Amino acid sequence: MIFNRNIVTVRVYRKHTSDNSICKKSRRFCIFASVRNFVRTCVKRISAFSGAWIGARYIYRELIFPFLFAIGVVTFILLVNFLLKSVDRLLGKGLQFSVLIEFLYLNLAWIIAMSVPMAVLVASLMAYGRLAEDNEITAMRASGISFFTVLGPGIVFGTVVAVFMVYFSNNILPDFNHKARLLAGDIYRLRPGLTIEPGYFMDDIPDYSIYVKSKKGELLRQITIYNKNQYDTQTTIYADSGFLAVDGNTILFTLFSGQIHELNLEDMSDYRRIDFKKHRIAIPVDNMMLERRDTARRGDREMNISMMRKEIAKFSEEHKKILYKINKLTMSELGRKAPAKIETLEKIIESEKVKNSQTLSPLVAMQKNAHLNALKNRVKGESGLAFSYQKQINKYNVEIQKKFSIPFACIMFVLIGAPLGVMTRKGGIAVAATLSIAFFLLYYVFLIGGEELADMVIISPFWAMWMPNLLILIIGVYLIYYTSHEQKTMDFRKIFRFFSRKK
16 A cells, blocks of 8 residues: 555656656666565575575585495405405415505405495484484474484485496496406415305416315315316216315316216217216315416406496397297207297197107107207207306306495485484483394395395396395385374384393
């Protein structure tokens, strides 16, 4: 109404006066009012932003110190555990102190890759738990700050750590793992019996690849030895048990209760099997001294993403060639492409054999069935080779996904650490460590299980590596919803008392 009156007044003056002085004053007043309102709005927004920035800086300080402390503690624990496992391989080797320090330094990279996500979880629990314990979360809520705003700095912190860990996993960790493996092989070769790790192929002995399923003291169990220096014949030795000994520059294997399989690669029908109760193998070794190697061959955990993609392309091409060869064999003998499963092909071949026996003369049927048996054995061997190529492809894809999924867990752990810290209202290391170990074990059980399933070509590498993050995300969303709606504080002591009564 006042503004309308001013307009009327201006109109009256314009009728009775010739100058526009009053109109100019009214315009100045409107401009001044607009500028004043704009300044007030800017001041309010700057004040709100500065207040939020001050609160964010405060939360960052609360996160950084527990994070650094947790990295130190977790890294120390994992390093001590690694030393306890490796001490029997290092003692008695006459190694220089600098070599031991280098050995620990190179293995520190994969330990840090494991400890950083756990440190983020511990830091989130401690930081937000201390804020809740000191009623600072309650004060923030009373001043109109939502829990999502309080959670923001934690997510930013986890994102920064995750981005760094992606770079670390792709550019730094592979080189450290490669150098650590080379140095470990150089050290372990001083006493070759110590180079055998149960469950892993040992390729350090020239022209041989050795696999041992288990080891009890000096006794090796479920031994498989592949001879790689024969190009026209494939020789594989299986043994239930055996011993390894070193005599100068020769490695002696004494094997018990096994078989020797020999297959002529030029004539697949030429196959021999020799059973033995005791068999000895002498493998010459160039030297028994510590020599530093520098080989370009790398394992899957010693490659960056570009290297692994090249390997995937190479194995994919070989996989396609094998499938083409299988289809060519079945088309020439059966007049049809090979089915997806080898069991289906075996049923087809058996039905063809029965048909030949019923419709052909005994001599012709015998010849046809012999060809079908040879086809079945050859396709079975080629299918096994194709499956091994697919396993290699999945193995590299798993490592590629792992370089992103494990760093991304830093963000997921913030989503469960922050609400858990608010609900427990405890900022001490004891509660944070207990909850962190529980969730970290849950995460790694799913991670390792997914990796095994992907290596066996049961599920895709993507879901194998991202399923643990999805599980943590679901738990985190529930906990954030629970906390943001200001539910009652979770008392874990009641849970402990409940289970103690059950006992």
